[in-house]
Amino acid sequence: MDNIVDNISVAIADSLQLCNSRLADRFANCGTDFVVLECKNCKKLHTFSLNCGLRICRTCTEKRYSKLRKRYGPLIRSKNPRQLSLLTLTIKNVPTLDSNTIHNLIENFVNFRRRRYVQKRLKGGLWCIEIKGTRGNYNLHIHIIIESKWFGCPTKSEVSNLSIPERLTITKGIRSKEDLLNYTGKDIGQIMLSALWEEITGDPVVDIRRVKSSKEVFKYVLKYVTKPPNLEAPEDFVEFLFAFFSIPMLKLFGTWYNAIALIKPRLMCLACGGTYFTVIMFSWCWQWRHYLSIESILESVEA
Numbered sequence: 001m002d003n004i005v006d007n008i009s010v011a012i013a014d015s016l017q018l019c020n021s022r023l024a025d026r027f028a029n030c031g032t033d034f035v036v037l038e039c040k041n042c043k044k045l046h047t048f049s050l051n052c053g054l055r056i057c058r059t060c061t062e063k064r065y066s067k068l069r070k071r072y073g074p075l076i077r078s079k080n081p082r083q084l085s086l087l088t089l090t091i092k093n094v095p096t097l098d099s100n101t102i103h104n105l106i107e108n109f110v111n112f113r114r115r116r117y118v119q120k121r122l123k124g125g126l127w128c129i130e131i132k133g134t135r136g137n138y139n140l141h142i143h144i145i146i147e148s149k150w151f152g153c154p155t156k157s158e159v160s161n162l163s164i165p166e167r168l169t170i171t172k173g174i175r176s177k178e179d180l181l182n183y184t185g186k187d188i189g190q191i192m193l194s195a196l197w198e199e200i201t202g203d204p205v206v207d208i209r210r211v212k213s214s215k216e217v218f219k220y221v222l223k224y225v226t227k228p229p230n231l232e233a234p235e236d237f238v239e240f241l242f243a244f245f246s247i248p249m250l251k252l253f254g255t256w257y258n259a260i261a262l263i264k265p266r267l268m269c270l271a272c273g274g275t276y277f278t279v280i281m282f283s284w285c286w287q288w289r290h291y292l293s294i295e296s297i298l299e300s301v302e303a
Contacts, residue, residue: 124254
């Protein structure tokens with residue numbers, strides 16, 4: 001099994017070499033290069049391996065799980081599970097992956113949150129993007145852990161600019177805004193969210209469900225961003241890498257946005273507890289020349 005994984009990694013590195021040789025070398029040498037740091041306080045030397053930090057790297061994604069769990073876990077566990085839901089928003093399948101498609105999906109999600117019906121009920125949350133499928137038929141959707149009020153019946157002002165989808169006439173007998181305001185079914189929240197998302201993207205696929213355990217729902221979302229995509233050809237991994245290159249793994253919004261201090265943790269000297277280091281030496285591979293500061297090297301060590 002390890003040989004198969006190694007062969008896939010070599011093929012991905014070769015494919016990546018055609019697009020960006022620096023990233024290809026970083027990927028191929030992940031964990032094999034090292035840096036020696038000297039604690040400025042006690043002068044003790046520490047040796048760390050350098051990680052590539054790329055989303056397609058299995059080594060880095062395994063380490064990233066623990067890092068993200070420690071950073072965001074306490075916030076989510078502090079929330080009342082009764083006020084949490086898991087919301088999934090989907091768009092129509094796309095033939096290829098590119099940054100424009102990803103950014104458009106995020107922009108649509110932002111516009112969705114700005115709709116009056118959603119804005120009045122949604123407090124905050126955390127989201128990530130998952131990809132499924134293969135080249136020519138990729139399925140993209142956003143998983144969002146939300147803290148919200150009940151998505152109940154809308155007011156007149158919340159549906160004043162809403163276009164009633166034709167499918168609601170067929171499936172729910174809703175032909176007008178008046179029918180929507182007088183709807184008595186328990187699925188009114190699902191209907192409203194789906195109608196709003198369809199108006200923005202043309203796709204009505206929305207799933208929302210209550211959370212039983214804040215810990216379990218976070219593990220459910222975290223698994224999507226801490227494993228490489230299940231793709232077929234090496235060039236598909238390269239396409240995925242560049243499409244998601246500037247996209248955050250997890251993103252907070254609303255009242256959750258400032259709940260976590262946006263300060264990157266620093267390495268700590270086990271001998272004296274110091275957090276400031278000087279670079280003494282590192283294995284000389286040219287792909288690491290882009291690290292121009294101690295901060296960028298520490299970030300690679302911590303990835």
